[in-house]
Amino acid sequence: RKEVEQDPGPFNVPEGATVAFNCTYSNSASQSFFWYRQDCRKEPKLLMSVYSSGNEDGRFTAQLNRASQYISLLIRDSKLSDSATYLCVVITKAAGNKLTFGGGTRVLVKP
Amino acid sequence: DGGITQSPKYLFRKEGQNVTLSCEQNLNHDAMYWYRQDPGQGLRLIYYSQIVNDFQKGDIAEGYSVSREKKESFPLTVTSAQKNPTAFYLCASSILPPNTGELFFGEGSRLTVL
Numbered sequence: 001r002k003e004v005e006q007d008p009g010p011f012n013v014p015e016g017a018t019v020a021f022n023c024t025y026s027n028s029a030s031q032s033f034f035w036y037r038q039d040c041r042k043e044p045k046l047l048m049s050v051y052s053s054g055n056e057d058g059r060f061t062a063q064l065n066r067a068s069q070y071i072s073l074l075i076r077d078s079k080l081s082d083s084a085t086y087l088c089v090v091i092t093k094a095a096g097n098k099l100t101f102g103g104g105t106r107v108l109v110k111p
Numbered sequence: 112d113g114g115i116t117q118s119p120k121y122l123f124r125k126e127g128q129n130v131t132l133s134c135e136q137n138l139n140h141d142a143m144y145w146y147r148q149d150p151g152q153g154l155r156l157i158y159y160s161q162i163v164n165d166f167q168k169g170d171i172a173e174g175y176s177v178s179r180e181k182k183e184s185f186p187l188t189v190t191s192a193q194k195n196p197t198a199f200y201l202c203a204s205s206i207l208p209p210n211t212g213e214l215f216f217g218e219g220s221r222l223t224v225l
């Protein structure tokens with residue numbers, strides 16, 4: 001089993017709709033979680049951290065479910081510019097602060 | 112402006128040749144990383160370094176070598192021993208420990224083996 005897994009998609013989303021997807025992690029000792037965005041043929045960039053209580057940043061909502069060992073990202077009112085690959089990142093302090101990337105979920109927002 | 116600079120952006124190599132990818136940062140970050148990304152895939156860690164003159168293998172270090180002689184520089188050599196070197200290579204840096212989760216990436220180097 002991979003340490004961090006994501007549904008590769010693509011998730012085809014009508015403009016203005018809501019889309020949500022998850023990222024599961026296998027190490028229960030993992031303690032920090034993040035979402036990155038990667039545009040086609042570009043470098044990844046940090047989108048947002050994921051806090052235990054859940055957090056929002058504009059149209060984006062991130063949540064953490066420690067019991068089931070997954071994080072989620074929800075995008076409301078999708079824009080064409082939201083089309084990208086979303087990568088989750090998990091940091092495990094017990095493994096020397098190892099950062100592990102998921103394989104990414106591709107989102108395509110269509111008019 | 113602070114950031115990470117990778118070069119070259121595009122590189123073509125003949126089979127059997129070694130090639131070195133440059134990565135320089137002026138963010139004063141202690142940690143630097145090299146990742147490989149294949150089409151439609153996530154990032155896989157090749158090597159990382161937390162201090163000058165020290166580095167550790169990542170998940171796919173075979174066929175690669177690195178050096179960290181200066182804090183600012185972390186070059187990656189793709190050797191002829193790497194069986195499938197065609198990929199997108201990303202260099203990144205971060206503070207230590209990386210609790211903020213923020214890696215600063217270069218724009219990447221796209222290597223094609225002919």
